Amino acid sequence: MFNTVANKKVAILGFAFKKDTGDTRETPAIDVCKGLLGDNAQLSIYDPQVTEDQIQRDLSMNKFDWDHPLHLQPMSPTTVKQVHTVWDAYEATNDSHAICLLTEWDEFKNLDFQRILHAETNLLFRWQEYC
Helix, strand or coil: CCCCCCCCEEEEECCCCCCCCCCCCCCHHHHHHHHHHHCCCEEEEECCCCCHHHHHHHHHCCCCCCCCCCCCCCCCHHHHHHEEECCCHHHHHCCCCEEEECCCCHHHHCCCHHHHHHHCCCCCCCHHHHC
16 A cells, blocks of 8 residues: 555444444454544444444544443544445445454455455455455
């Protein structure tokens, strides 16, 4: 990615701390996404059970506030602009420069990565190394 993720679209597949839950408390996805946002990446996030509102609030909270029911904090306009939540893994990967698999949802095991690769000529993803 030419040594930078700035202004690059990164697909985030999975945001919950583990599969089969919508719980985001202490999910490593928050740190990964905040790191990418800090480097000015554009994120397209898909998780089957975590709502867009929850993702936006988690990414706008300060570290260690995640375990407290303080979900009334305002969302950062910058975070909202850089993060797009979608409801389909293929939509998340559309026009992306990279994919981060962050939760082990069963549906991700069955994704058609050839379809993703053929649709995205700029996406460099070596799925065989991660199987």
